[in-house]
Amino acid sequence: MAVNLLDFDLEGLTAFCESLGEKKFRATQLFRWVHQKGASSFDDMSDLAKSLRDKLKDHAEVLALPVLTQHISSDGTIKWLFDVGAGDAVEAVFIPEADRGTLCVSSQAGCAVGCRFCSTGHQGFSRNLKTWEILAQLWFAEHFLRKHLGTTDRVISNVVMMGMGEPLQNYAALIPALKTMLDDHAYGLSRRRVTVSTSGVVPMMDRLGQDCPVALAVSLHAPQDALRDNLVPLNKKYPLAELMSACVRYLAHAPRDFITFEYCMLAGVNDSSEHALALLALVRDSGVPCKFNLIPFNPFPASGLTQSAPSVVQAFSNILTSGGVVTTVRKTRGDDIDAACGQLAGDVKDRTRVGDRMSKQRTVMLHLVRSPEAATHDKPIHEPSSH
Numbered sequence: 001m002a003v004n005l006l007d008f009d010l011e012g013l014t015a016f017c018e019s020l021g022e023k024k025f026r027a028t029q030l031f032r033w034v035h036q037k038g039a040s041s042f043d044d045m046s047d048l049a050k051s052l053r054d055k056l057k058d059h060a061e062v063l064a065l066p067v068l069t070q071h072i073s074s075d076g077t078i079k080w081l082f083d084v085g086a087g088d089a090v091e092a093v094f095i096p097e098a099d100r101g102t103l104c105v106s107s108q109a110g111c112a113v114g115c116r117f118c119s120t121g122h123q124g125f126s127r128n129l130k131t132w133e134i135l136a137q138l139w140f141a142e143h144f145l146r147k148h149l150g151t152t153d154r155v156i157s158n159v160v161m162m163g164m165g166e167p168l169q170n171y172a173a174l175i176p177a178l179k180t181m182l183d184d185h186a187y188g189l190s191r192r193r194v195t196v197s198t199s200g201v202v203p204m205m206d207r208l209g210q211d212c213p214v215a216l217a218v219s220l221h222a223p224q225d226a227l228r229d230n231l232v233p234l235n236k237k238y239p240l241a242e243l244m245s246a247c248v249r250y251l252a253h254a255p256r257d258f259i260t261f262e263y264c265m266l267a268g269v270n271d272s273s274e275h276a277l278a279l280l281a282l283v284r285d286s287g288v289p290c291k292f293n294l295i296p297f298n299p300f301p302a303s304g305l306t307q308s309a310p311s312v313v314q315a316f317s318n319i320l321t322s323g324g325v326v327t328t329v330r331k332t333r334g335d336d337i338d339a340a341c342g343q344l345a346g347d348v349k350d351r352t353r354v355g356d357r358m359s360k361q362r363t364v365m366l367h368l369v370r371s372p373e374a375a376t377h378d379k380p381i382h383e384p385s386s387h
């Protein structure tokens with residue numbers, strides 16, 4: 001059976017090339033063709049010997065995820081819904097800004113953590129994505145955007161693992177994907193520009209610090225265990241004291257000297273001045289250098305939660321800032337295509353509906369999406385997630 005070369009980091013690809021009787025440096029050449037140039041046809045890889053290209057044709061492929069829908073927002077945000085089979089779909093969102101291009105990437109179909117404010121959490125867990133399914137989102141987006149913009153320069157400068165799923169609950173697939181994002185022969189992203197967002201899987205935070213330290217964002221959402229138990233059920237397993245200690249340990253390895261705490265603002269639940277003061281006490285007492293990112297909640301009916309008023313968010317931000325903690329309020333992007341945080345893959349929560357839609361669209365879309373060169377149509381999508 002042919003292996004998908006998107007499934008390998010450079011070390012894995014080297015082992016694969018050696019298994020074909022090829023020299024190590026062939027793996028580097030191949031890696032560059034696939035990731036830097038977006039090639040999916042071995043015939044295009046002109047500096048590889050024909051004998052190697054023939055072997056690759058027999059044993060390997062470069063297979064993208066089928067794109068079900070693509071939707072471009074009026075603010076330039078682009079959301080893609082990818083078919084990962086068996087009625088599941090995951091989303092990636094590209095967010096262009098003046099000084100950067102950020103891709104929000106999914107790590108799982110669904111999520112087992114079940115945060116109350118997250119539409120992905122409400123849909124339940126389907127399965128872990130494989131390394132190639134994580135990387136295929138970046139591979140497709142980068143090369144699609146280059147073609148779309150008519151450039152050979154890198155378009156995506158930042159990756160945030162903040163799409164569907166808890167990345168640290170899919171650790172084995174995540175690490176080769178991160179290593180490929182960082183590899184100079186692939187995407188060459190700086191460790192500071194690749195962010196893993198976690199709801200607080202403490203043992204895996206420690207492993208990430210050892211294996212592949214990148215920027216870390218932690219979904220906090222509450223200053224006390226009782227409230228966090230309710231909003232982020234994983235807190236019952238890894239309560240705040242353990243989480244804060246893990247943050248301190250992580251910083252010994254991290255490429256940045258702070259942790260970003262994500263905090264979804266929920267009216268009447270976690271948005272009072274007392275909560276803000278308790279947060280200040282929490283980070284001060286635990287000694288975690290940090291920044292806060294306040295996230296406007298994107299309401300969905302099943303949550304039973306509502307959005308904090310902008311004035312409340314601003315007052316909350318002012319308290320944190322006055323307490324000496326850099327605090328930002330996340331800009332809402334892609335509102336008109338439901339690409340705002342907490343909305344990722346909300347459509348997928350109704351698997352039947354997604355299944356119906358997939359079957360209708362598959363015929364139209366499949367021929368467009370087997371390679372980045374192919375997909376150029378704008379199609380409506382729905383919803384991103386929300387660590």
Ligand code: SF4
Pocket residue numbers: 111112113114115118119120121122163164165166198199219385386387
């Ligand atoms: S916020 Fe993140 S960890 Fe929580 S349910 Fe959503 S995707 Fe899972």
